[in-house]
Amino acid sequence: MISQIIDICYLIAVVLFIVGIKLMSHPDSARKGNSIALIGMLVAIAATFLTPGLNNILLILVAMAIGTGGGLYYAKSVKMTAMPQLVSFFNGMGGAAAALIGLVEYGDLPVNEIGKGAVLMASLIIGSISFSGSLIAMGKLEGVIKDIRINKILAFVLLAIALVMAFYVLTSGEPQPILVYGIVLVSLVYGLAFVYPIGGADMPVVISLLNALTGVTAATTGLLYNNKVMLMGGILVGSAGLLLTLLMAKAMNRSVANILFTSFGGASAGASGADTGDQVAKEINLYDSSILLSYAKRVVVVPGYGLAVAQAQHAVHDLEKALEEKGVEVLYGIHPVAGRMPGHMNVLLAESDVSYEKLIEMDDINEKFPSTDVVMVIGANDVVNPAANDDPSSPIYGMPILEVNRATNVIVIKRGMASGYAGIENALFFDAKTRMLFGDAKKVLTGLVTEVKNM
Amino acid sequence: MEQIIQYISVNQQEFYVFILAVFVGIEVISKVPTVLHTPLMSGSNALSGVVIVGSILVLGKTSPENYLALGLGFLAVLLATLNVVGGFAVTNRMLEMFKKKPAKK
Structure with a gap:
């Protein structure tokens, strides 16, 4: 009898797993899905304890207690970036x-x-x-x-x-x-x-x-x-x-x-770097940037790992709100591999309450760039590197990118001229449309919010 | 070779489950938006912690004199629990951010 009960519990657990994953693939039901999968897991674990002739139960419970404590501690204490x-x-x-x-x-x-x-x-x-x-x-x-x-x-x-x-x-x-x-x-x-x-x-x-x-x-x-x-x-x-x-x-x-x-990277990175070596990137200051942003009809923010590192997700949301008060449409262009994991940017921006309807996926946002006045690239590099489209010698050649250079203006917020994670030069920074706004993303964005509000 | 074929035929039910589950897995997440890639990966990672069931069984059947097996089993339960609990907690933390704010409607 007991083994039949275990079997039925396992069956229930499997159904809960499937339903859980299914619900997890839609934003509105994702949390419910996670809870349902968790219930399934608890049912499976509880059923396992019913197994006849289970020894060392105390030892099992001690191990589980340590694991639970450790798991909860790490899960709660880790920063979103990590x-x-x-x-x-x-x-x-x-x-x-x-x-x-x-x-x-x-x-x-x-x-x-x-x-x-x-x-x-x-x-x-x-x-x-x-x-x-x-x-x-x-x-x-x-x-x-x-x-x-x-x-x-x-x-x-x-x-x-x-x-x-x-x-x-x-x-x-x-x-x-x-x-x-x-x-x-x-x-x-x-x-x-x-x-x-x-x-x-x-x-x-x-x-x-x-x-x-x-x-x-x-x-x-x-x-x-x-x-x-x-x-x-x-x-x-x-x-x-x-x-x-x-x-x-x-x-x-x-x-x-x-x-x-x-x-990845390596030899050819040097080769493609050489032909941009003597070009100079043009800088822009906070004030001029805020004017550009405030009078735009549509601004697209392209976030990258730099945003995560600087913990600037709240600052960017504040800027979004400030700009929207001025009647500017603000969207986010999300490259599938921006950050260190797919969806990394979405999670990060969601943390600061950016509504996910504003997070536009690559193909859709690429269509919008020609009618976009300002693109603000924050701490992203390789995902906007035009070399992926037109330099066959580049290691990232062929990777689909966010074609930000089709917009009217591009502002790149970066700490310095260092190359991205793939270690390749980015011709976008030397484009005639591009202006560089150097500094820590969080400080720069906070500065922009103040400037835009004073406008 | 013979023995492997025999094994498959004796356990064919398991192998049917195996094959069908592959398709269920693909079917269930085939329409996931990029927004949810990270949480979904984290969630499925938590699910792979189901190996905890095996850890409990292995430690549960070890005789109390076999110290090596006890140690390995203990570690297995501990690590699998870490996977399950941590996995679900992290996923939940990520997904909390997708909560709709009533004020925004």
């Missing part, structure tokens, strides 16, 4: 848990069960890759870890070694506990080698992929226990995560393979 890193971190924890389960389970696995063994090996390898990869992705976003070039072939050799070891363990007919730890070790190193050489600008795609991988390990763990809630939940994440990865890569007009297996 959100992507945190998601990557949590993702790595899930992968690690799956790999650990695999390690323990190997001890109980009869050597002749090759099918189950293969599933277990998949859990071990993918879980380890997801763990170390996520931590590297986190370090890269945090800026702690710089790009290092690692030979891609070397990385593949590592993966091949892990697979060969797994094959040997399965077919040797004897328990190989030491080799199993070896597989974990090699997989961990592969995870490092896999994420290290990928450019920071591509990190969103990588995190999404790692997220999908963690889902897959949850599913393989589910196979191991013939547990449908893990199987279903894991695969949901795996396939949704994979689709999300493809959507993001598409937004950058690059294939996933291209992102994963070729390094």
Whole structure:
């Protein structure tokens, strides 16, 4: 009887997961969706406690209490700018848990069960890759870890070694506990080698992929226990995560393979930098900018990571309100990969109560630029770099961009002339229409609000 | 090879679920606006914490004398909980910002 109850609870949990994700894909119902998925998770966990013959319950509760405390603490205390890193971190924890389960389970696995063994090996390898990869992705976003070039072939050799070891363990007919730890070790190193050489600008795609991988390990763990809630939940994440990865890569007009297996920036950056080297960017001061803005019909704000770093999301909203009082239409042009994660800018702007109807996606805003008087680029660089359209030698050539140079005026708010995350020069800054407004985004925007109000 | 084929046929129900779930996952998020990419990624990340069920099972069946397995299992439960709780909390924090302000209507 008890096991039927558990089964039914798992069934309910799976339905709640699906409904939750479904609701999460619309802004109005997203919060409800998250709560429903959470309820599903609680049902699944509660049902698991009903499992007959469960030992070490105290130990389980202690571990869960520590995990809950830590999770809540990190989730509440992190700044909005560091959100992507945190998601990557949590993702790595899930992968690690799956790999650990695999390690323990190997001890109980009869050597002749090759099918189950293969599933277990998949859990071990993918879980380890997801763990170390996520931590590297986190370090890269945090800026702690710089790009290092690692030979891609070397990385593949590592993966091949892990697979060969797994094959040997399965077919040797004897328990190989030491080799199993070896597989974990090699997989961990592969995870490092896999994420290290990928450019920071591509990190969103990588995190999404790692997220999908963690889902897959949850599913393989589910196979191991013939547990449908893990199987279903894991695969949901795996396939949704994979689709999300493809959507993001598409937004950058690059294939996933291209992102994963070729390094970003580097040599050609110098080449394209040379022909803009002797040009001078034209500066503008606060007062002139505020005049330009106040008398515009339509202003489009293009936010980038710089906005997040300067924590200027409230200041930009204040400017929006000040301009709207003067009858200026203010819109936001959101590039799919602006910031460090897709939707990063949306989340950030939503924090300061910018209504999401004003956040316009790339294709729609590009149509509006010719009838826009002023575009204000705040801390964005690569996503507005015209080299993506007209310089085949540029590493970002082919990436769709926000075509801000089709607007009448462009104001670029930047701290200095340094190049963007991809490390490439931006010809936009030298365009005849462009004026540079140097300074910290928050200070500049606050200054603009005052000037506009005094107008 | 034989054994793997046998494994699949014995567990074919699981494999059907596997395949169908792939399509459900794709179907469910196929129309998501860019605005929600980050929260959705975070939310699905929280869901991958479902591996906590496996962590509980593995620690729950470990004999109290097997210290290595106890340690690994304990860590697995802890990390999976971190994934679940942190994941949902972060997602909720992101989504709180999409709350509609009644005043704006």
